[in-house]
Amino acid sequence: MDDDAVREYTQQTQAIIDDSPQMGEATTKAAILRNFLDLLGWEIPKNTQLEYSVKAFGRTFRVDYALVLDGMPVAFLEAKGLDTALSDDNREQIKEYMKSEDVNLGILTNGEEYEFFRREVVDSRVNVNRLTKAHVKELPEILTILEAFQKDNIQNEEWVNILNKIRELERTRTELENRKDEFATVLAKELAENVPGDITSQATVQAKEMIDRLIQDINTDEDDGEQSQSQGPNKSIQKKPIEKSTIGSTESAITGTLSRNEVDGPSDAEVVVFPTKQSGVDFLKENNAWGFVRIGREPDFAAMYVSGDDQEVKYIARVAEVVSAQDADLARPLEAYSESGSEDAQAGFDPNKKVVVFEENSLYEIEDPIPFENKWPQSLRYTTLGDLRNAKNTDELL
Structure with missing residues (x-):
């Protein structure tokens, strides 16, 4: 995803919010969220349906936007007005929509705050978890998440690799943070046993600093949004080779x-x-x-x-x-x-x-x-x- 485009969207949206902080839902959709869908590559009515009917809580509701490929919804976007704070009821609402329609991705937003959800089936149990939340000013910091919701990445199933990589990095970071002292002790002991002189104290300090740098690198990798390499090589279309x-x-x-x-x-x-x-x-x-x-x-x-x-x-x-x-x-x-x-x-x-x-x-x-x-x-x-x-x-x- 083009980070300049995300920054431009952020700046334009913040200007709209500053001018009209009490916009209702209809105005928020027209002034802000249509541009957000464009940013992700979704177009109305080509692949985005408005007021899509879903069954939830024993009743029929209408989700604001259904992102559709091959006639089937692949993601939902539930919109609220800029004048409405996102609530737990709103979160339960989109989660239930996703569960009832077997839709794997969801976004809840009021134009200023954005929350991203993923549906997964684990051991026959359906779970919908929030991936992250961000203020509109923070969207350039979550490019990886945004990429997972782009039309092309959903269409070619790359969204799965993107989100799985994020989860792997988060688990690695958590493990390093929780066991930093243990890992540092092991590294320092290995050095102390293989070099002359007593360097245990210095090695422990250096090992902890190295782990801190590694954690920072993981954070940077997540923010940069580098895609998984599982796509394989690009397909050749036999064009004239360039000198x-x-x-x-x-x-x-x-x-x-x-x-x-x-x-x-x-x-x-x-x-x-x-x-x-x-x-x-x-x-x-x-x-x-x-x-x-x-x-x-x-x-x-x-x-x-x-x-x-x-x-x-x-x-x-x-x-x-x-x-x-x-x-x-x-x-x-x-x-x-x-x-x-x-x-x-x-x-x-x-x-x-x-x-x-x-x-x-x-x-x-x-x-x-x-x-x-x-x-x-x-x-x-x-x-x-x-x-x-x-x-x-x-x-x-x-």
Whole structure:
């Protein structure tokens, strides 16, 4: 998930909350929660049903949003007004909805507070547990959880791997925290028995500090939201291989300009649309690539929506391959693109994700860019080349 998009959603939502802190449920849905669904890749009415009927507590209720794939609900979102604090009754409500409809994921929110739930069957017993809760300002800190609720990750079952990894990390962290003294003693004893001199005291202190650092690393790994590696290698779609020398060139990789109708390819060719700030355009120019992203496919084309003053889909390129950041031959060291790596860092790119490499001489600025209307890609979105050619604005494209 694009952390810039999450931060943008957070900032815009907080501004709405500050202006109208007593919004009722209907206004909260229209002003805030529709954008939240867009952030996760869900669209009304394409794959999101309003007022979905469920049976619970011996009666029929209507859950506010049912996220639907192949005609079946895969997640519920129960909404309350900004003027309503989330209560235990609300939590029991969404849990019962999930149990009665065999839905594995749920979100309870009033636009300012967000709670995320998971349904599991363990030894024939159905449990629904809260995964986490967060204030809207804290959403950028729980990217992993948000990724589990993205449409693409639910569709390809990757959400299971994401949440299982979180649970494994939490168990490991708890074990280290609860048994730190025990582990430190074992490590110190091992050192003392194998080196000359009495270093037990110093070794114990150092071992505890090492365990503390390990716990911190686990916390960072959870926050960063690095996906499980269980997906396996990306599928090859036999595109023209790119010359390594075209990545990391000191010259601009933008070949020139062309109109959308001049882009060569079938109408059903897959296009991934990435959002970027203006600062991210420099990454395009110097690398003939886009990074760092979480992407489970290898699309035919990549298009860039530039926010800020531009607010338009402005660039397009043909995709050659998708590689890990560690394997990408970039213009600068990975650390230079990290938010904390240097003063001239681009846009806080994460070097633990992937890089989408473009074919040589295929990156163009679009002569007739697609202007912003009401919707913008808050994270990567998929469309087709035909839709990109014909769209009059971002609403028609997305």
